[in-house]
Amino acid sequence: MTSAQIIVLATPVFLALIAFEFAVGLARRRNTYRLNDALNSIGLGVMSQVVGVFTRLFTVGLYTLAYEHVALWPLSASSPWVWLGALIGYDFCYYWLHRGGHRVAALWAAHVVHHQSEDYNLSTALRQTSSGFLLGWIFYLPLAVLGVPPLVFGIVALIDLLYQFWVHTQQIGRLGWFDRWFCAPSNHRVHHAVNDRYLDKNYGGILLVWDRLFGTYAPEDAREPCVYGTRAPLRSWNPLWANLQVYRDLALDSWRTQAWPDKLRVWLKPPGWRPADVAAKWPRPVFDLKRFQRSGRYDPRISEQAAWVAGTLFAVVLLLTTIFLWNAHRLAPWLMAGLALLIVGLLWAVGLVTEPAADVSSDMGSDMRGDTRRDGRRGVRGAEGAARDTAPAAAYASVADAPDSGHERVRPR
Ligand SMILES: [Zn+2]
Numbered sequence: 555m556t557s558a559q560i561i562v563l564a565t566p567v568f569l570a571l572i573a574f575e576f577a578v579g580l581a582r583r584r585n586t587y588r589l590n591d592a593l594n595s596i597g598l599g600v601m602s603q604v605v606g607v608f609t610r611l612f613t614v615g616l617y618t619l620a621y622e623h624v625a626l627w628p629l630s631a632s633s634p635w636v637w638l639g640a641l642i643g644y645d646f647c648y649y650w651l652h653r654g655g656h657r658v659a660a661l662w663a664a665h666v667v668h669h670q671s672e673d674y675n676l677s678t679a680l681r682q683t684s685s686g687f688l689l690g691w692i693f694y695l696p697l698a699v700l701g702v703p704p705l706v707f708g709i710v711a712l713i714d715l716l717y718q719f720w721v722h723t724q725q726i727g728r729l730g731w732f733d734r735w736f737c738a739p740s741n742h743r744v745h746h747a748v749n750d751r752y753l754d755k756n757y758g759g760i761l762l763v764w765d766r767l768f769g770t771y772a773p774e775d776a777r778e779p780c781v782y783g784t785r786a787p788l789r790s791w792n793p794l795w796a797n798l799q800v801y802r803d804l805a806l807d808s809w810r811t812q813a814w815p816d817k818l819r820v821w822l823k824p825p826g827w828r829p830a831d832v833a834a835k836w837p838r839p840v841f842d843l844k845r846f847q848r849s850g851r852y853d854p855r856i857s858e859q860a861a862w863v864a865g866t867l868f869a870v871v872l873l874l875t876t877i878f879l880w881n882a883h884r885l886a887p888w889l890m891a892g893l894a895l896l897i898v899g900l901l902w903a904v905g906l907v908t909e910p911a912a913d914v915s916s917d918m919g920s921d922m923r924g925d926t927r928r929d930g931r932r933g934v935r936g937a938e939g940a941a942r943d944t945a946p947a948a949a950y951a952s953v954a955d956a957p958d959s960g961h962e963r964v965r966p967r
C-alpha cells in the first residue's frame with residue numbers, strides 16, 4: 555500500500571473527527587469553525603498531498619540514494635528497536651526542521667502555510683505546505699547515515715505526521731504531565747499563537763522533551779489567551795497564493811536591496827528581518843497584538859449561492875483527489891499531471907468563489923486596512939457566524955492589519 559493510499563483511508567476518519575469537534579463546539583457554545591477557513595485549510599491539505607505524489611519521488615529518492623551510499627551500518631527493518639529508534643530519531647530531526655522552519659526565512663516560506671489559519675481546529679492540522687520538499691529532506695539525512703531503511707523512514711514519517719492531527723483543537727484543555735512530555739493540544743496552541751511570549755515555542759512533533767532540552771518550551775497560560783495566525787496575515791483564500799506569499803516577499807526584498815550580502819541574508823535570517831535600505835524605503839508597521847486583535851479575522855462575506863457553489867466544487871475536489879491518490883502509482887504520467895492540474899484548478903476556483911473580487915487585491919500584498927473591519931459581523935453561513943458569536947472574544951481575536959515586520963521580532967510565524 556502506498557502512503558498516498560494510507561492518507562486516502564485516513565481521510566474519512568479526519569473528516570468524521572472534524573465533524574465531531576464541530577458538533578462538540580456547538581454543544582458547548584464554543585464553536586471554533588468557519589466554513590470558508592475550514593475549506594481553505596482542508597484544500598491546502600489536499601493540494602499538499604497531490605503535489606506530494608510528484609515530489610515524494612524526489613525526497614524519497616534522495617533519501618534512498620543517501621542510504622545506499624553513506625549508511626554506516628544498514629539497520630534491520632525486522633527489529634522493533636530499530637522502529638522505535640527510528641521514530642525517536644525522526645522526531646528529533648523533525649524538531650530541528652520545524653525550529654528552522656520558524657527561524658530561517660527560506661524555510662518559513664514553506665512552513666508558513668500551516669500557520670496561516672486564524673482559527674485553530676482539526677482542519678488546521680490538515681493545512682500543509684506544498685513546497686516542503688525543497689529543503690526539508692536535508693534534515694533527515696542523518697537517519698540515512700545511521701542506516702534507517704527507506705521503508706522504516708517512510709512509515710515513521712507518516713506516524714509522526716498523523717500523530718499531530720489530534721493536537722489541533724481548542725476543545726481539549728491542559729493534560730497535566732502529558733503536556734510536558736508530548737506534543738498536546740495545550741502546548742501546540744501555544745505554538746500556533748502570535749503573542750510575544752508564545753512566539754517560537756513548542757516545536758516538538760510527538761515528543762515535547764526536545765523543547766525542554768533545547769530551551770524552546772512554553773506552557774499555555776490561562777491569563778494570556780492564544781491569538782492564532784501569522785503576524786503577516788495572508789488575507790486570501792487563494793491556495794496558490796498561500797503557498798507563494800512569503801517566497802514573493804523575500805524575493806522582492808532580495809531584489810530591491812542594494813547591499814549584495816543582504817540579497818542572500820534575506821533568505822537565511824529569521825523571518826521578518828529586512829535589509830536596512832529596503833526597510834527604510836518600504837517600511838512595514840511593527841507588529842502590535844492589540845491592533846492585530848482589533849482588526850479581526852479575514853472573513854469576506856459571500857452570498858448563500860456562492861457558498862453552495864464552493865461546497866459543490868469542494869465535493870468534486872474530494873472525489874477527484876480520492877481517485878487520484880488511490881491510483882497515482884499506476885496512472886500514466888499525462889493522466890496524473892492532468893488530474894493534478896484539474897484538482898489544483900478547482901481548489902483555486904473554490905478560493906475565488908469564497909473571496910469576493912474586492913478582497914483579491916490583498917493577494918498582492920496591498921494594504922488591506924480597508925477590508926479588515928469585519929469583526930462582529932455574521933458570516934453568510936451558520937457555522938461562520940456562530941463561531942464569532944459564541945467564542946470567547948480573546949480566543950478568536952485574530953490577525954489582521956500589520957503586514958509583517960520591521961527589523962526585530964516583528965515577524966510572522
Ligand atoms: Zn510551526
Ligand SMILES: [Zn+2]
Nearest residue numbers: 668679722742
Ligand atoms: Zn500545528
